[in-house]
Amino acid sequence: MTYRNPPTTPRKSATFDDYTLSEIRRAAATGIYDIRGAGAKRKLPHFDDLLFLGASISRYPLEGYRERCDTSVVLGSRHAKKPIELKIPITIAGMSFGSLSGPAKEALGRGATLAGTSTTTGDGGMTEEERGHSKQLVYQYLPSRYGMNLRDLRRADAIEVVVGQGAKPGGGGMLLGQKISDRVAEMRTLPKGIDQRSASRHPDWTGPDDLEIKILELREITDWEKPIYVKVGGARPYYDTALAVKAGADVVVVDGMQGGTAATQEVFIENVGQPTLACIRPAVQALQDLGMHRKVQLIISGGIRNGADVAKALALGVDAVSIGTAALVALGDNDPRWEAEYNELGTTAGAYDDWHEGRDPAGITTQDPELMKRVDPVAAGRRLANYLKVMTLEAQTIARACGKNSLHNLEPEDLVALTIEAAAMAGVPLAGTNWIPGKNGF
């Protein structure tokens, strides 16, 4: 009897895993990098790595469901005659018409208004759907200036100068030709059917000194009534926040790398920028160093999912958060009810991210008239309002347990971290220790 070595179990490479192999094959076959939406999917240090320290003896809790915990926030009180007053510190992030359907934009407006917060336009200009249904609407001033006009600028409640986006700091956009309907083409002053490249930088200014003059122009045009936000991708949050403040921003929006996008290169989404958690403390530090914390408000976005995320972000020093991807899910995107159709597209509910192709079964990231009908703006708006209110209640529950009668009274001292990475990024102690990595030089 001949002896045979026992076979080894086939082992796949951790470096060349199944997904990586499929990407190599896809690139070789198509000659184009993968373009997709939905933001970073890799695991990153995040709010889950932080825990709250509820009150016991050293802190005194408030009664849930009885004692008030304020959730309101005022944005843009630095210069604007008419600051934004919100009931909750959760806003809807900019998402473009063109990327989203008209009914989806209407639903965002309805939901946000019901919950007492604001929505934001996007790269495609302002639509009647969102202006008509959003009590407070932030108008994005983007490098592409698609659809930018004086009338809409003055119909806005605030203006957000978009310098960068978390999913793609330094990157422009690409709306592929197949998604360009007649209406989208008209709004963007471009022929139907061609790929529409959104610029990565503003055409009429370059550095921070120019930004200051640009902000002055926007204030002059709108008679100093409207708050001016400046939105940056989370790459160099300390310096970008400081320069935005120097340029005169009323509100700084820092979008971490878990922020969503409609259509960008996968390699860009997953490899450029910093995690949201890592962006907060440097941005807050910049405001504190300038003596502008709470005077210039800070909004953080990128992967906010629930009231705990909201509470943690506020505890670290932000004034409000923004949600994008989560809002789309609340409207009904990636819902398992469309599983059969997701399967036909080669994916599954929860993983669908080819928003740029315009075939979204949920009717949200599409311009297909038949698919769009699947979004009932009233019902979807109601779901979004429910979700926003639940997040707020969750955050209040945590804040009361920490003894706070306002969400904005949460503080870093209320937090510990589960991992060294999160402790270092958030600037809070590792759980069970008083060690904050990096503090005092070690």
Added chain:
Amino acid sequence: MPATKLSKAAASDHASRVFDLDVSSLRELNQALHNLTPGSNETAWEVLHPKGSHSVAVGVDQPVSIDVRGSVGYYCGGMNSGSTIIVHGSAGPGVGENMMSGSITIKGDASQYAGATGKGGLLVIEGNASSRCGISMKGIDIVVHGNIGHMSAFMAQSGNLVVLGDAGDALGDSIYEARLFVRGKVDSLGADCIAKEMRPEHLELLQGLLDRAGVTGVKPSEFKRYGSARTLYNFNIDNADAY
């Protein structure tokens, strides 16, 4: 606004409403312009001593005429909707940015990004323009009597850019559907921008633009037309060398 800070022309033969920026603030000027309502008889305005101020006469949305006596800084006439602005001097960066309609005339030179993202109206620069003139233009007509700098009409979407002098490097890079007419030499064309045949309809269009801009003694046949080759309108890996 305090009436004492406004100076109306005293002479009865001068109906202009005069703002002296040595006396009044930029805010007062722009607010007064924004307060105009349709049918107002305050149709003639004069701005004195701008001294390079930024954002002069931005966001005007009534059909009034505004004569600016001197040079201006950034963004003069930004987002103009219907007014006729004449700058009797030179203009800084971004003059007429995102103009919707009306006209702006610069008697001197213009700095970078003149007419950027303009949606409509006419921008005339009687001197030279710097780099990125007409960048991302979206329907505006621009006529430059002199030369323009590099990267002009970058990503220009629609509208017309007329240059009586020369153009710098990378003219019309990544251009969409805008039409470029240059009388002098072009240092180089940008990606996807090519020289195109000047057909009768283009000669007619150009003559109209020259007439509107007050250009005389120049024939449309002296110009060359440039526009998009449309080879980069949809992504193709075989065009990767162009990116």
